[in-house]
Amino acid sequence: MYSVILSTASRYLLPLILIFSIFLFLRGHNEPGGGFVGGLVAAAAYALYLIANGVEEAKKLLKAEPIKLMAVGLALSVVSAFIPVIYGRDFMTGIWDKNEFPVIGKIGTPLLFDLGVYFLVLGIVLKIIFSLAEEYNK
Amino acid sequence: MLNLLIIGFAASALAPFIYKRTKNYFGWIAASFPVYMFINFILRYNDIASGQIIRESTNWLPALGINFTFLLDGLSLTFVLIITLVGSAVFLYAGSYMKEYAQTGRFYLFIGIFMTSMIGLVLSDNMITLFVFWELTSISSYLLIGFNHHKESSRKSALQALLVTGGGGLALMAGLILLAQISGSFEISSLYSLHEEVVSSKLYPAIVILVLLGAFTKSAQFPFHFWLPNAMEAPTPVSAYLHSATMVKAGIYLIARLNHAIGGTVLWQDTILVVGATTMLIAALLSFKQTDLKKLLAYSTLSVLGILTMLLGIGSNLAIKAFFIFLVAHSLYKGTLFLVAGTLDHETGTRDVSILGGLRQYLPVTAIASLLASFSMMGIIPLVGFIGKETVYSSILEVENFRFLLLTLAVLSNAFIVMVTILVGLKPFWGKFLPLPRTPHEAPIKMLIGPVLLSVFGLLSGIFPNVFIQKLLDQSTISILAEELGITIKLWHGFNFVLLLSFVTLLSGIGVYFFRKKIAHIINKMSLSRSFKPSFWYDRILNGTLSFARLQTKVLQNGYLRYYIIFIILTTLGLAGYALFNIPGIDTLNINYEITIYELIIGLIIIASTLLVVTSGSRLKAIVAIGVVGFCMGIIFILYSAPDLALTTFAIETLTVILFVLVLYKLPKYLKLSKPGSKIRDAIIASGVGIFMTFTVLLVTAGEMQSELKKYFAETSLPEGKGRNIVNVILVDFRALDTLGEITVLAIAAIGVFALLKLRLKEGDK
Numbered sequence: 001m002y003s004v005i006l007s008t009a010s011r012y013l014l015p016l017i018l019i020f021s022i023f024l025f026l027r028g029h030n031e032p033g034g035g036f037v038g039g040l041v042a043a044a045a046y047a048l049y050l051i052a053n054g055v056e057e058a059k060k061l062l063k064a065e066p067i068k069l070m071a072v073g074l075a076l077s078v079v080s081a082f083i084p085v086i087y088g089r090d091f092m093t094g095i096w097d098k099n100e101f102p103v104i105g106k107i108g109t110p111l112l113f114d115l116g117v118y119f120l121v122l123g124i125v126l127k128i129i130f131s132l133a134e135e136y137n138k
Numbered sequence: 139m140l141n142l143l144i145i146g147f148a149a150s151a152l153a154p155f156i157y158k159r160t161k162n163y164f165g166w167i168a169a170s171f172p173v174y175m176f177i178n179f180i181l182r183y184n185d186i187a188s189g190q191i192i193r194e195s196t197n198w199l200p201a202l203g204i205n206f207t208f209l210l211d212g213l214s215l216t217f218v219l220i221i222t223l224v225g226s227a228v229f230l231y232a233g234s235y236m237k238e239y240a241q242t243g244r245f246y247l248f249i250g251i252f253m254t255s256m257i258g259l260v261l262s263d264n265m266i267t268l269f270v271f272w273e274l275t276s277i278s279s280y281l282l283i284g285f286n287h288h289k290e291s292s293r294k295s296a297l298q299a300l301l302v303t304g305g306g307g308l309a310l311m312a313g314l315i316l317l318a319q320i321s322g323s324f325e326i327s328s329l330y331s332l333h334e335e336v337v338s339s340k341l342y343p344a345i346v347i348l349v350l351l352g353a354f355t356k357s358a359q360f361p362f363h364f365w366l367p368n369a370m371e372a373p374t375p376v377s378a379y380l381h382s383a384t385m386v387k388a389g390i391y392l393i394a395r396l397n398h399a400i401g402g403t404v405l406w407q408d409t410i411l412v413v414g415a416t417t418m419l420i421a422a423l424l425s426f427k428q429t430d431l432k433k434l435l436a437y438s439t440l441s442v443l444g445i446l447t448m449l450l451g452i453g454s455n456l457a458i459k460a461f462f463i464f465l466v467a468h469s470l471y472k473g474t475l476f477l478v479a480g481t482l483d484h485e486t487g488t489r490d491v492s493i494l495g496g497l498r499q500y501l502p503v504t505a506i507a508s509l510l511a512s513f514s515m516m517g518i519i520p521l522v523g524f525i526g527k528e529t530v531y532s533s534i535l536e537v538e539n540f541r542f543l544l545l546t547l548a549v550l551s552n553a554f555i556v557m558v559t560i561l562v563g564l565k566p567f568w569g570k571f572l573p574l575p576r577t578p579h580e581a582p583i584k585m586l587i588g589p590v591l592l593s594v595f596g597l598l599s600g601i602f603p604n605v606f607i608q609k610l611l612d613q614s615t616i617s618i619l620a621e622e623l624g625i626t627i628k629l630w631h632g633f634n635f636v637l638l639l640s641f642v643t644l645l646s647g648i649g650v651y652f653f654r655k656k657i658a659h660i661i662n663k664m665s666l667s668r669s670f671k672p673s674f675w676y677d678r679i680l681n682g683t684l685s686f687a688r689l690q691t692k693v694l695q696n697g698y699l700r701y702y703i704i705f706i707i708l709t710t711l712g713l714a715g716y717a718l719f720n721i722p723g724i725d726t727l728n729i730n731y732e733i734t735i736y737e738l739i740i741g742l743i744i745i746a747s748t749l750l751v752v753t754s755g756s757r758l759k760a761i762v763a764i765g766v767v768g769f770c771m772g773i774i775f776i777l778y779s780a781p782d783l784a785l786t787t788f789a790i791e792t793l794t795v796i797l798f799v800l801v802l803y804k805l806p807k808y809l810k811l812s813k814p815g816s817k818i819r820d821a822i823i824a825s826g827v828g829i830f831m832t833f834t835v836l837l838v839t840a841g842e843m844q845s846e847l848k849k850y851f852a853e854t855s856l857p858e859g860k861g862r863n864i865v866n867v868i869l870v871d872f873r874a875l876d877t878l879g880e881i882t883v884l885a886i887a888a889i890g891v892f893a894l895l896k897l898r899l900k901e902g903d904k
Contacts (some may be wrong), residue, residue, distance in 0.1 A: 026786075032781040034869065040789035044648035047796045062316045067892075070885050075151075078876055082144060085206075090197040096860050107859055110870040113877075117870070120881050124888040125793060131895045132800040 003052065010052035014061075016076035017045035025118050026104060039121025047129055055133040067117035067128035073120030139208040140196050142178060143258050146171075150250025150531055151511040154243030161864055163243075165233010167583045168246055172225035172253060179210075186215045187609035189616075193263065193327075194356040203324045209263035217391055219610075220466065223595070224383040224473045225253050227588030231373040231477055234584040235484060241375065245285060249376065252278035256384050262390055265314040265324045268392075269418020272310065272356070275385050276303045282380060283372040295368035300354050302365045310352025310392075310551050317400070323548035328400035336400050339453035346406055347653045349396065350413075357389030357443050361672035366440055368497050370432040374480030377576035379887045380817050382439045382472040387465065387528065390446050394445070397450065411451025418444030419547050422554035426658045431489040431562055432480040435472065438558045439513075441551050445530060448544075450618075454536055459613050466512060467526040468606055470596040474511035475563055477589045478504055482566055484585070493832065496571030500578040503586050505567040512563030516556045522600035527552065527643070531636045556647020557654060568630075587866050700820075707827055715830055718837070736777055745768045757805065761798045765791055783864045811853070 020044035028034030050058035084093040096108035104111075149171050149219070157164050182192065192210040210218075236242045255274035262268035277300070279355030286294030314551035318324045318340050321332050329336065336342060353359075358366035368382050380386070393401075393410060400406065406534070428434045442464070449461040481504050483489045483499070498505040514523030534544050580586075650657060694705060723843065747766040754760045768791035775784035812820075851864050857868035869877050 015209055028863060028866045029870075030863050032785050032863065032865075034782070034866040036869070037782075037786045037789050040786065040793060044789060044792055044796070047793065050795070051799075055163070066891075070888065074881065074885055077881060081874070081878065083871065085140065085196055086533070088196070090200065092207075094859065108860065110861075110867075112858070113874055114866075114870045115846065117877065117881055120885060124884055128891050129793075129887045130799065132797065133894050135895055 004112050006052040010049045013047050014083065017048070018042055019044065021118075028114060029105070029111070035117035036121055039118040040125065042118070042122045043125035043129070046126055050129065050133060055130055058131065058133075059130065062126065066123045066130060069119050069123030070127065071123075073116045073118065073123055075116070078111050079117030080109045080116060083109050083112075139192075140206050140259055142175065143254055146175070147251065148609075150254060151248050153246040153250055157243035157246060161237075162244075163233075164246075165230050168233060169226050170252075171250065172222045172229055172861065175253075176219065176222035176226060179215060179222065182210060183215070183610075186210060186212060186613055190615065198267070203318075204266045205264050206267055206327055208261040209327060210261060212610055212615070212618035213618045214260045216462070216466070216610050216614050217387070221253060221256050221260070221384050224379060224469055224592065227473060227477065227592050228375045228379040231378075231585050231588040232373075234376055234582045235480055236373060239285075241285075245282075245373070248278050248281045248285070249379065252282065252380060252385070256388070259388055260284055261328050265318060265326060269307070269311050270316060270327075272352075272388065273304070273307050275380075275388060276300060276307055276356075277314045277417055279303070279369070280382050282376040283369045284367065285373055285376070286371065292371040297364070299369050301363045301680070302676070305847030306352045306355025306362070308692040309348045309355075313348030313352065314346050316341050316348065320345075322838040325522050326395065326399060329396075333399060333402070336650055341398075342403075343405060345400065346403075346409070348394070349400070350409060350478055351388035353392045354413060354447075355389070357386050357390075358417075358440055358449055359389070359443065359446065360420050361415050361875065363417060363421060363440050363672040364671075364676065367433055367436040370430075370436050372685075374432065374476060374483060377436070377474030378480065378531075379475050382435065382476055383469040384735035386439065386735075387446075388471075390450065391514070393447070393450050397453070397618050399452070403830050406453050407453050409448055409451075414444050414447030414449070414451050415544060416444070418442070418551045419449060420444075422551040423661060425554060425558050426654065426661050429490050429492050431494075431566075432476070434491065434562050435476055435479060438555050439468075439472055440564075441555055441585065442472070445548070445551070448548075449530065452537055453619075454533060455619065456529065456536055457533035458618050459611065460526065460533045462611050462614050463522065463529055463603075463607065464866050465528040466599065467522040467596065469486045471511040471514040471521075471523055472597075474507055474589045474592040474596070475515065475559075476590075478508040478511070479562065479586070481581045481585050481589070485576065485578040485581060491565060491571045493574065494566035494609055495569030496567070497578055498567040500757070501567070501831065502855070503672055505583055507563075507586075507589035507593040508563045508567060509598055511589070512559045513706075514593070514596045515559045515563065516644060518602045518644070520597070520716065522596050522603070524600060524640070525603060527640055528636050531639045535636070544614060545639075549639060549646070553650055556644060557650040559650045560648070561654075591596055614836075620669055683890040697726050704820075706822060707823060711826055711830055714834070718834060738776070740770050742771055761795060761802070763796045764798075768794065775838060781862070813827065868884070 021038045023032035024032075025038030025039055027033055028038065046058055046062060081092045084095050085091055086112060087095065089095065094108055094110045096106055096110075100106055153168070156167060160167060181566050185192065194208045196206040226245060228250070229246075230240075232245065233819035236245055239245065250588065255278060256273045258271035259268060259275060262271060280296050280300040283299050284292050284385065285294045286846070287296075314324075317329070318338070320336050320341065321329050336345070339345075355362045366381060366386065369378055372381065397406075418441050421444055425434055425437035425441070428437060445460055446465060446468075449457045449464070479489065481495060481501065484492065486497070488494065489656055510521065515526045530548065531545070537544060595606075624876035695702065744767050747763040747770070750763040751760045754763065768787060771782045772787040774789065775781075775787060851868060854865045855867045856862055859871045861867040861871075
């Protein structure tokens with residue numbers, strides 16, 4: 001069921017959707033969005049690519065193993081919880097940098113935590129979708 | 139101290155990555171980590187020796203009284219020094235020993251986590267923190283025993299160790315919580331002033347039993363001893379480190395640590411004494427049947443653990459002194475002998491003591507280390523083991539009741555230990571040379587430093603006890619007994635009765651060695667029926683649980699998704715429905731809502747699509763219709779100004795449809811198999827749920843909701859959470875711990891889905 005139109009479209013749509021997912025992730029702290037939905041949207045981008053070009057192509061494009069994305073995400077969240085401890089604050093206290101950065105906005109441990117959620121959700125959804133798609137191919 | 143632990147966990151997590159790049163000299167890099175820890179703690183030696191107690195606290199969950207509180211006193215410093223010293227030897231040793239294994243990086247990850255948690259365990263003053271580290275050592279031990287996970291025996295032994303120590307861990311947690319109920323705080327040090335209250339409490343017997351269950355399972359005391367010999371499935375460095383020098387002493391550490399707070403009663407002392415003495419004797423007897431180097435060492439470790447427990451049970455000043463010296467001596471010589479056993483296995487290809495012999499010309503350095511450790515273990519002057527054994531005997535001589543019985547048992551067990559030592563430490567090097575599977579060579583330098591270091595340490599602390607252990611002994615006994623002993627350790631006490639006992643032990647040990655085959659024969663004849671073996675009961679309980687689980691699975695999880703859903707829904711309906719109808723006010727429900735045109739339209743679309751799902755003859759149509767329902771829900775969220783929920787719903791619905799499409803082609807052709815009867819049943823259940831949910835929602839929204847939370851979050855979101863989106867601030871800041879739990883569950887669920895799919899694939903292959 002290869003469709004040239006969908007395949008070509010997915011190539012252009014993928015970066016756009018990914019940028020949108022990052023946008024959602026970054027605005028999350030002040031407007032609707034956040035790591036969870038950002039990760040879901042990013043996963044949807046790869047899922048679209050998968051439907052258009054097959055699971056092998058999608059895997060090649062992703063490069064990283066989904067399960068590693070999950071591990072990285074979980075590790076980022078845990079690390080963000082321990083950063084304040086190193087600074088002598090309570091466990092999981094949010095620490096923010098005073099300066100505001102262009103595009104990203106304020107930087108702090110909750111943002112890192114949310115980034116962990118983003119990667120974890122992306123990893124989980126892709127792991128499940130890839131596994132299912134591989135089974136379908138067999 | 140918390141920072142050191144964080145460094146420890148971080149370093150462990152990085153180990154596999156560093157290993158990949160520096161395979162050949164990774165042993166040195168790895169060993170620098172325990173050495174670094176050792177140096178960090180030895181620098182505080184003078185403070186501790188002069189009687190200072192260092193206490194550090196970082197808030198974790200202060201509202202619940204759970205904090206990272208660490209306490210460095212004589213007792214914890216002693217343990218930390220043992221852990222890091224033996225750790226340095228083992229980490230370096232493993233650099234060479236583990237080369238042939240695949241996944242060595244992972245090995246260092248596990249053992250690094252273990253070392254860090256073990257240090258955390260002995261430093262913790264907060265009971266919950268202690269418990270967390272306690273469980274971490276159990277888990278890392280499980281991973282290390284099962285390191286050769288392709289072998290079934292490894293997996294089985296690992297599971298056994300985990301179930302026994304983990305089960306004990308649960309008992310311990312219950313005991314600690316009860317204890318905290320009395321004292322009102324989770325800090326162990328807060329218990330010291332409350333000794334009277336704790337001991338006279340109604341809960342005291344329960345506390346003692348639960349805490350001791352935890353300690354006895356961890357330290358492999360009878361009747362939980364069986365997991366330790368099986369744990370020898372682990373690679374030898376693990377046996378040397380976890381299962382002789384450190385982890386199995388955690389239970390004993392706990393008894394020593396709590397002794398001052400909850401000990402001193404007849405119940406406490408006698409239970410510990412009897413269990414310790416039983417373990418000491420039974421383990422010594424059981425060691426007879428063994429011919430495997432590591433099994434022999436394991437049973438002698440059990441016996442020593444029994445002696446240590448027994449000494450705590452005696453509880454006199456002298457017994458605590460003996461406990462301390464014996465603890466240090468044992469860690470040093472048993473660590474050495476395990477490493478030597480590993481070297482022998484590595485160099486000759488066998489661990490069978492009946493064919494090992496005459497190897498001193500091939501492995502001269504290893505032979506010397508082994509000789510020193512063996513002499514210490516046999517209690518020969520001038521090694522530290524000699525002082526240990528002398529003090530054990532003199533402390534038993536002080537006991538008032540059953541002195542003679544205890545003394546006989548101790549001499550007997552020690553004689554057996556001497557026999558084991560000759561078999562393990564001396565015979566392989568000085569016995570007759572027999573043909574071996576491999577031509578032996580001296581071990582590489584990395585595998586020599588560890589054993590030599592530990593055995594020389596045993597010699598030095600025997601000759602100069604006042605330099606090496608005197609000060610720590612004083613401070614440790616304060617931690618255990620809350621008073622200073624003022625007893626000095628000496629190597630030579632003159633010719634007295636105790637020295638005579640040492641001689642008797644040694645001679646009878648040598649005697650036992652020469653008649654070991656005959657004695658083994660007698661013991662074999664005596665062998666009791668299997669229902670006396672605790673491992674028999676372990677197997678029965680495990681098999682019983684598993685067959686019950688199978689039965690339950692057959693009933694509840696019969697492989698038909700529809701029945702799963704029916705079960706879940708009916709249970710919910712039954713439980714929640716019962717609760718709902720018992721709430722007053724159910725009859726005064728006034729339905730008075732204003733419905734906008736949008737809501738009406740969306741509601742109609744939802745109803746129409748639902749009808750389509752139920753009646754549709756094609757799967758694709760049904761899936762699309764379900765998707766429509768989902769999107770309508772999203773629109774409703776928007777109408778009620780919850781854009782976050784709507785956004786997430788849209789994303790989830792999209793992905794759900796994709797997932798459905800992926801499995802769609804896999805499914806068999808769509809057939810109508812349901813009988814009219816079951817259709818009616820399903821319809822009734824489905825409408826039941828619908829009505830129930832409607833009622834619940836109406837009921838919940840009927841009353842005015844009084845919530846301080848909403849106000850609190852709205853007010854503090856921007857100033858404290860630095861964000862205007864309250865939902866997100868709650869998720870990643872205010873309630874981040876919940877989120878962390880949720881994403882962990884999600885990750886596990888994804889791995890579960892993956893495993894399920896792979897399992898199905900394999901079945902298809904057959």
